[in-house]
Amino acid sequence: MCRERKNSSFSKPGWSILFDEYIKFNKPYIKVGAVVGIGGLKKVLYNSFMILSKRKLRVCNTEEEAINFLVAETKSFGLVD
DSSP states (O other), X not given: OEEEOTTOOOOHHHHHHHHHXXXXXXXXXXXXXXXXXXXXXXXXXXXXXXXXXXXXXEEXXXXXXXXXXXXXXXXXXXXXX
């Protein structure tokens, strides 16, 4: 999964929605994912959510980095050759 969050704002309702979306609704279906372009305090909070949820959703600096991470992780699940 690769999701773009351009122009997102830092607010409690926004992070609550993000947390609910990733954690509650798709946990059984999403094994690995990447988010591009989160920095600063947002990155710290996002990584904290991922640690608490035991999810493997990495913050990447570029789309290329995200794609490489996703390809490597998908290979480890045996989904691609």
